[in-house]
Amino acid sequence: MDLRRREFLALAGLGASAVALGGCGVAGAGGAAPRGSLRAAFGQPVTDLDPYNAGTAVDEASLIVKRLVFDTLVRRDAAGRLVPGLAASWRRENDTTWVFRLRSGVRFHDGSPLTARDVVACLDRTKAVKSAQSALWATVKSARADDDTTVTFVTDGPMGTLPVNLTLLFIVPARLVADPAQKRRPIGSGPFRVTGFTPSTDVELARFDGYWAGPARLPGISMPFIAETSSAITALRNGDVDLLWPVPSDQLGEVKGKHGVRVASVPSWTYYLTWFNCGRKPFTDPRVRRAMVQALDMDEIVGKLFGAGAQRMDAPIPSTVFGHAAQPPYAHDPGAARKALRDAGLGDGFETTMMWFDATGPLARELAQSMISAWKDVGVTVRPQSIEKAQWLQRLNTLDWDMELQTNTVTTGDAAFTLGRLYTSKANRMGYKNPALDKILAEAGQAADAGDRARLYADACRIVWDDAVGVFPAALTTAYGLGTGITGFTPAANNQPDLSTVTRRTP
Incomplete structure (x- = not known):
C-alpha cells in the first residue's frame, strides 16, 4: 500500500x-x-x-x-413517474378502498416467499411505531390480505396520496418486522x-x-x-x-x-431549512420569527456560498416538487427586523441556540455561521451547537432545541411528504399548530384530482411562508462525481439513485 x-x-x-x-x-x-x-x-x-426505526424513518x-435492500409496492422511475414495484397493478374501488395486486413468485433474501400477509404486517408495524412517517399513514385504517397476492387498504376517508406514500413502505418478512437483527443485517427482497x-x-x-x-x-x-x-x-x-x-x-x-472522473448533476428535491421551535419562547411570536427572516440577506448568502450549486427558495418546498407555489420573498431589512423585535418586547435583543450536524449537507457550517452573523447585527445572539448526527436526531424528534438547521429531501417528490407530513398540529415537528392549515392539508391529502391538490398545497405554502415557521434558504443542485468506468447511472433528484442499473468496468 x-x-x-x-x-x-x-x-x-x-x-x-x-x-x-x-x-x-x-x-x-x-x-x-x-x-x-x-x-x-x-x-x-x-x-x-x-x-421501522423511529429515528431514521426518513433519514436520507x-x-x-x-431502497437497494428492500422493495416497495410502488416506486418512481427515472422520470419521476409512479410505476409498479412489488404491486403489478392497483385500483381505487371507492373513496376509502384501494386494491393492490402483487407480483407472483417474489422471494426474500432468505428464500421465503413474499405474500400479501407480509405487506399487512409491515403496514401494521409502520403505523405502530411513532416516527416522522406517522402522519403519512394516519388516514389508513387497515390493510387485509384477501389472498397471497391481493392486498386491500381501507382508509377512514378519501386518500388520494396512498400510491405516493407506498413508495416508502418497505416490505420485510412478517416474522421479522420487530426483530432487532433488522438493524444490522436486515432481510428484504x-x-x-x-x-x-x-x-x-x-x-x-x-x-x-x-x-x-x-x-x-x-x-x-x-x-x-x-x-x-x-x-x-x-x-x-x-x-x-x-x-x-x-x-x-x-x-x-x-x-x-x-x-478519470466526470460530473452528473440534477436539480434536486433537497433543500436547506432552519426551523424555529414555535412552541418555545420567543419563537411562539410570529413577529419574532419574521424578524429573524428579515435580518437575512438570502440572495447574498446563497449566492456567495453556493453559486450555481443552489437556488434561493421562494416557498417552503423546492420548485421541482409537486405542490410548489412561489411566494413573495422576504426583503432584507435589518431596520424592520429590529423594529419587529422591539414591538415584540425584545428591544434589547435575546440569546438563543441553533443546532446542526456538519454532514447534513454541503457547506452546512458556513451557512450556519453566515446566518448567525446576520442575526447578531439585529441584536440576536445565537450560540452554535454543532453536534453528532445521532444526538441531533434524538433532540430533533423530542423538540429539545430552539432553532435547528438541516437539509431535507422531499423523498416522494410530492408536497404531501413534506407539507402534509411535517406541518400538521398532530405531527408537532416544530411546535407549530394552525387549525386552518390542518384543514387545508387534510383536504389536499384526500383529493384525487391533481389540480385540486396543487391549489390546496399552494394555500399551504402561503401559510407556512407568511407565518415564518422557518427560514428556507436554498434548494440544492446535487452533483454526482463518477469514475469514468461507471455506466448506466442516472442522477436522482431525491439523492437516492437506483444503483441496480449501474455497471462498473474493472481494470
Missing part, C-alpha cells in the same frame, strides 16, 4: 478492512462486498438499517441503502442483500441473484462513510471511490475536468 493510499484511509477514518477488503476485491472476507463491487460514498453516515442516508454493516462507518452489499426484476449488473456495492469531503474527493480522483455525492459547489473545481 503506497503513502497516498495510507493517507486516504487515515483521513477517511475507516478501518483498513472496510475499504481494502470491499474496495480491493477480497471476496467474502469479513462481510465485505464481492470483488468488482461499486464503491459509493454518500455525504452522510448510515446509522441504522431497520426500516438510511433511505439510500433501504431488493436487488442487493446486506453482507456487512458498521454504523456510521460502512455498508457492504452483495447482489441478490433471485431478484424478481432480474439480477443487478453489479456484483455488489461497498459504501464507506468519508467524513471529510476533501478526502472523499481525493479518493474519487485516485480511483479508491467510484461514485461520490453530493459534491459541494465550492469543490466542483476539484472534480470537473479532472482525469
Whole structure:
C-alpha cells in the first residue's frame, strides 16, 4: 500500500478492512462486498438499517441503502413517474378502498416467499411505531390480505396520496418486522442483500441473484462513510471511490475536468431549512420569527456560498416538487427586523441556540455561521451547537432545541411528504399548530384530482411562508462525481439513485 493510499484511509477514518477488503476485491472476507463491487460514498453516515426505526424513518442516508435492500409496492422511475414495484397493478374501488395486486413468485433474501400477509404486517408495524412517517399513514385504517397476492387498504376517508406514500413502505418478512437483527443485517427482497454493516462507518452489499426484476449488473456495492469531503474527493480522483455525492459547489473545481472522473448533476428535491421551535419562547411570536427572516440577506448568502450549486427558495418546498407555489420573498431589512423585535418586547435583543450536524449537507457550517452573523447585527445572539448526527436526531424528534438547521429531501417528490407530513398540529415537528392549515392539508391529502391538490398545497405554502415557521434558504443542485468506468447511472433528484442499473468496468 503506497503513502497516498495510507493517507486516504487515515483521513477517511475507516478501518483498513472496510475499504481494502470491499474496495480491493477480497471476496467474502469479513462481510465485505464481492470483488468488482461499486464503491459509493454518500455525504452522510448510515446509522441504522431497520426500516421501522423511529429515528431514521426518513433519514436520507438510511433511505439510500433501504431502497437497494428492500422493495416497495410502488416506486418512481427515472422520470419521476409512479410505476409498479412489488404491486403489478392497483385500483381505487371507492373513496376509502384501494386494491393492490402483487407480483407472483417474489422471494426474500432468505428464500421465503413474499405474500400479501407480509405487506399487512409491515403496514401494521409502520403505523405502530411513532416516527416522522406517522402522519403519512394516519388516514389508513387497515390493510387485509384477501389472498397471497391481493392486498386491500381501507382508509377512514378519501386518500388520494396512498400510491405516493407506498413508495416508502418497505416490505420485510412478517416474522421479522420487530426483530432487532433488522438493524444490522436486515432481510428484504431488493436487488442487493446486506453482507456487512458498521454504523456510521460502512455498508457492504452483495447482489441478490433471485431478484424478481432480474439480477443487478453489479456484483455488489461497498459504501464507506468519508467524513471529510476533501478526502472523499481525493479518493474519487485516485480511483479508491467510484461514485461520490453530493459534491459541494465550492469543490466542483476539484472534480470537473479532472482525469478519470466526470460530473452528473440534477436539480434536486433537497433543500436547506432552519426551523424555529414555535412552541418555545420567543419563537411562539410570529413577529419574532419574521424578524429573524428579515435580518437575512438570502440572495447574498446563497449566492456567495453556493453559486450555481443552489437556488434561493421562494416557498417552503423546492420548485421541482409537486405542490410548489412561489411566494413573495422576504426583503432584507435589518431596520424592520429590529423594529419587529422591539414591538415584540425584545428591544434589547435575546440569546438563543441553533443546532446542526456538519454532514447534513454541503457547506452546512458556513451557512450556519453566515446566518448567525446576520442575526447578531439585529441584536440576536445565537450560540452554535454543532453536534453528532445521532444526538441531533434524538433532540430533533423530542423538540429539545430552539432553532435547528438541516437539509431535507422531499423523498416522494410530492408536497404531501413534506407539507402534509411535517406541518400538521398532530405531527408537532416544530411546535407549530394552525387549525386552518390542518384543514387545508387534510383536504389536499384526500383529493384525487391533481389540480385540486396543487391549489390546496399552494394555500399551504402561503401559510407556512407568511407565518415564518422557518427560514428556507436554498434548494440544492446535487452533483454526482463518477469514475469514468461507471455506466448506466442516472442522477436522482431525491439523492437516492437506483444503483441496480449501474455497471462498473474493472481494470
